[in-house]
Amino acid sequence: MATTQDPALEIQELTQKINHLNYQYYQNSVSEVSDLEFDKMLKRLEELETKYPEYKLPHSPSQRVGGTITKSFETVYHRWPMLSLSNTYSEEELREFDKRVRKAVGDDVEYVCEQKFDGVAISLTYENGKLVQGATRGDGTRGDNITANVKTIRDIPLQAADEDYPALFEVRGEVFMPFRVFEELNLEREEAGEQLLANPRNATSGTLKQQDSSVVASRKLGCFSYGLLADNLPFDTHSESLQAIQKWGFKVSDTWRKCSSIDKVLDYINEWEKRRSELPIATDGVVVKVNSYALQEELGFTAKSPRWAIAYKYAAENAATKLLGMQYQVGRTGAVTPVALLEPVQLAGTVVKRASVHNANEIQRLDLRLGDTVFVEKGGEIIPKITGVDLAQRTDDSQPIFYPTHCPACGTELVRSEGEAQFYCPNEKGCEPQILAKLEHFISRKAMNVDELGPKTLEQLYKAGYVRNVADLYDITFEQLVQLDRMGEKSANNILNSLEKSKETPYERVLFALGIRFVGSTVAKKLAEQLPDLEALRGAAYDELVAINEIGDRIANSILHYFQDPDHVELLERLKAAGLKFKSENTAPEVQSNKLEGLTFVISGVFQSVSRDELQQLIISHGGKVVSSISKKLSYLVAGDKMGPSKLEKADKLGIKMLSEGEFLDMVSQER
Structure with a gap:
């Protein structure tokens, strides 16, 4: 695509091109350009939109990366109520539903079966093909306006494709978090010392309510669209609508099927009860709908649900097995987590030998005892968990479980902070599993990405006395490496080269790699944006930290505590001397004027129309x-x-002039 000197035309061309590439990639799994070329186009578009905001289009793909801060969500009323479905758990009840339908409209009935994905229902409103509103179900009559967050989901088109859509229409869909993304998010939370999320649905719901849309964008949510609403729809059947919205650019799961009878419906249900583990997202049943819109209208609604649809719910996948023991794992932050050791049992296509118990409170709540017959469930969970005890099977020789008072690895007495469920080992500098976990976190892909080093090599380096903390990694010599088991000269050189290359890692990832408790990758990015070098972060006061979006009391105190430790300060000095980047290298914004030359600004608080980062960029660009x-x-x-x-x-005391958000924006927009 040829570029042009006309910014309006170039913005239009880039918008069309990138939206096309996104459609090809996310809907058709086709990559027409390299990632590098795509990123260059997107970066160019963002630069142009920053410089010429008046030319930014409503369906610009730059909205996919988020950046909008929402103080509160506006309540909006649904044009068409978002009713819930009646549920059934048996074949008999499903056949009764079929009898009621045929009694009302006759025997010539066709059904559409769809997977009931376990996510969050969403309403998407389009005017002249443009997305104008995304809203949650809420109470079915009104929900929250989460349009800024919805725009970050790549399965949802900002502009409908083709031109045969109604002037005003609404698409219903289910927003979800894929298993892979959920696992990565929980791993990140575990590394940051945060409580794990229970299941993908809860994670999705919490993500959609984030105040910062850039956080939503980072969570990589998906959306399957399953319904179309409009006045005077040009289609006779639900199946035609599904085909139409797919043509308009919406992602529709290819698992739906037309069924000519209730027996065919049951065949579909039985098939997918066995196959649903193949899907990359959670599903908890099947939705059965009468296909004909005319028959749907004839059947009508009850006060709460349509008479032409029903949800068949699968029973949660669970099994009974014996609790053989309890193992206590020590994580990077010192959290001691109990893991149940089970007699192997088949569950959801895999053999389960271990299950999550979470913490001491859960052991007490379930009244777990060694030797108990316990119920293990997967359901929407990724990691199996114990849901209960079969007390009828409890024997007289079952043994109560006493949570350890001392660290199972180093023997240090455990502590538990007020308001927290986890016990912690405070011996972070002498507890082997904590040290090894910190080292593994430091070299991980999302942190320093030292891809030639692995856990086994780290353990050898630790046991040999060569590495005790992350700064020691940059003092490793070739001679030390070749002494390790199964370490050849080529592998040793690869490790040294990989460590050298890691020095190019951006500041925000170095900050994440340090493993400060509660500072995950998203928090590290926020800190790097607002405090762009290590000295600014070290010197930040509590009030300055909590004023940063997403930084609360717990994170702020953890950061302050980290920098108060002389050993941490020495570690940082060694890493700095080794050549790691402790300063943000974000490209300075293009200079637009010199109207703020000689002026200094502090930005504090949460803003409505712009993000703090955007304010900072505006100040620098002027x-x-x-x-x-x-x-x-x-x-x-x-x-x-x-x-x-x-x-x-302090500002009042020193007589510093304060500007509101509006006053500052007026200042930079005025002619000088």
Whole structure:
């Protein structure tokens, strides 16, 4: 595609091209260009839209990366109510449903069967083919307007394809989190010392309610569309609507099927009860709908649900087995997690030998005892969990489980902070599994990505006394490496080269790699955006930290505690001396004017129409400077909601002029 000097035309061409490439990639699994070429086009579009915001199109693909901060979600009313479905769990009840339908409309009935994906129902409104609103189900009559978050989901078109759609229409869908993404998210939370999410549905629901749409974008949610609503629909059947919305660019699961009888419906249900483990997302049943719109209208609705549809729910997959023992694992943050050791049992196509118990409270709640017959369930969970005990099978020799008072690895007395369910081993510098887990976290793909080093080599280096912390990794010599078991000269050189290459890792990932408790990759990115070098982070006060979006009391105190430890300060100095990047290298925004030249600004709080990062970019692009602390030399404090009280007090005391969000935007838009 040839570029043009006309920014409006170039923005239009890039928007069309990138939307086409996204459609090909996410709907048809076709990559027409390399990732590098795609990223260059998207970056060019974002640069143009920043410089010429008046030319940005409503369906711009730049909205997919998020960045909108929402203080609260507006309540919106559904044009067509989002009713729930009646549920059934048996063949008999399903046949009764079929009898009721045929009694009302005759025997000439065709059904459509669809997987009942275990996600969050969403309503998508389009005007002239453009997405204008995304809303949650809520109470069925009204829900939350989460349009900014919905726009980050790549399965949802911002502009419908073709042109044969109604002027106003609504698509219903199910937003979900794939198993793979859920596992990665829980791994990240575990590494950050945060409580694990129970299942993909809960994770999806929580993600859609995030105030920052860039967080939603990072969670890689998907959406299967399953319904179309409009006045005077040009289709006679539900199946025709599914084919139409797929043609318009919506992602429709290819698992749906037309069935000519209730026996065919049951065949579909039985087939997918066995096959549903093949799907990359959670499903808990099958939705059965009368295909004909005319018959749907004739059947009508009850107060709560349509008479022309029903949901057949699968029973949760569970099994009974014996609890043989309890193992206690020590994680990177020192959290001691109980894992149940089970007599092997077949469950959902796999042999289960271990199950999650989460914490000491759960052991007590379930009244678990060694030797008990326990119920293990997968359901929507990824990791099997114990859901109960068969007390009728409990024997007199069953043994109560006593949670350890001391670390199973190093013997240090465990501690539990007020309000937390987990016990922790505080011996972070002398507890072997904690040290090894910190090293593994540091070299992991999302952190420093030292891909030539693995857990077994790290363990050898630790046991040989060569590595005790992450800074020691950069002091490893060739001679030390070749002494390890099964380590040849080529492998040793590869490890050294990989460590050298890791020094190019951006600051935000170095920050994540440090393993500060509660600082996952998303939090690390937020910190790097607002405090763009290590010295700014080290010098940040509590109020300054909690003023950053997504940073609460727990994270702020954890960061302050980390930098108060002299050993951590020494570690950081060694890493800095080794050549790691402790300063953000984000490309400076293009200079638009010098109207703020010589002025310094502190940004604090949460803003409605722009993000803090966008404010910072605006200040720099107009010649100003952003600093992190308030002093007599400061020109302005740009104040948003939830600003720390101590910062406000200090600004008042020093007589610093404060600007509201609107006043600042007026300042940069005025002619000088």
